[in-house]
Amino acid sequence: MNTDIIETEQDPKIVQGAKTLADNVKSKACNRLEDCEEKIRQSPGKAVLIALGAGYCLNRLPVAALLAAPIRLTAIFAKPALLVLGAAKLYDIVEQQSRK
Secondary structure, eight states: OHHHHHHHHHHHHHHHHHHHHHHHHHHHHHHHHHHHHHHHOOHHHHHHHHHHHHHHHHHHHHHHHHHHHHHHHHHHHHHHHHHHHHHHHHHHHHHHHHHO
């Protein structure tokens, strides 16, 4: 079975599906935005209070700590991970040499 033929037959279907999905997401997002704008026009005072509350909550969050935590974890686990990957690669090389 020639896989190149299968891939070229499926590509238009995949592309069309992706375009349809993107169009659906875009239309739903536009509808939600319009609904949100309408609610803001109906009660602007409530919208301002919600925005102030959200801004206050975001200001109180330890954003620097939240962003630094993954970087610290990556720095901690990078050396052992690289050691394990190097050992695995060395094992593959030794195994290939022993087969010859």
